[in-house]
Amino acid sequence: MTTINSVSRRCSKQAIYFKAPLTGTSGARLISYEWRWKLHEYVDWRGEDQTKRVSDWGQAETSDLTGRDLVHLFTVRMPDGQEQVVSMEGVARALDVEVNSLVKTLTNAARRLAALYVQLAITRQRMDANRCIAQTVAALPLPPIEPCAGPYNWQMGDAQVKQWEPGAITDERKRCLVDSWCGNRRREAGYEEIPGNLREAYLRRRIKQISRKINVESYAS
Secondary structure (H helix, E strand, O other): OOOHHHHHOOOOOOEEEEEEEEEOOOOEEEEEEEOEEEEEEEEEEOOOOEEEEEEEEHHHHOOOOOOOEEEEEEEEEOOOOEEEEHHHHHHHHHHHHOOOOOHHHHHHHHHHHHHHHHHHHHHHHHHHHHHHHHHHHHHOOOOEEEEEOOOOOOEOOOOOOOOOOOOOOOOOHHHHHHHHHHHHHHHHOOOOOOHHHOHHHHHHHHHHHHHHHHHHHHHHH
16 A cells, blocks of 8 residues: 655644734744644544644744743744744734734634645645556556446456446446446555545645735745
């Protein structure tokens, strides 16, 4: 079975930088946001293997203000030029502003954006794995097509189709047999269909929408 490379199961520590940093009354500015994550594999209620993103406390950093370990890292540049790593709550304290709707909107959107970048990376890995599986299956020799009894009347290995027209198998039914047999081999090798809300085009579109909303650099290319 082809699986996502274990080397890619931790994030690349790529921060999201704000084009127009939020500046507080203290003169400090919110520069960037980063989520330290890893992939966690589990078995769902249907007994199927699934993967989800979870915070990676093994990569946590210590807050300069509170001493707490953080996996959601907000970098604030102080008036003297020094940068401090703080939590979402620490952003308001460092900027010396109230936790108003602007701060909440900015930080929450940054978190959503980071999650989308993570999912985009996972989707691209899944696409690469699917592509390798499809190429391998396409190179396999096809079993012979044979007539069979029962509700279906043509088979190729473990794939079967029904043909209403009498006589030899038609080209259309033959293509269906080949597609069905190849689909079985792809699934055996670990091929996974990507849902619409996780497809690359959708994720890139969402990333660009949120990037424009909070005015950050977009890496969705």
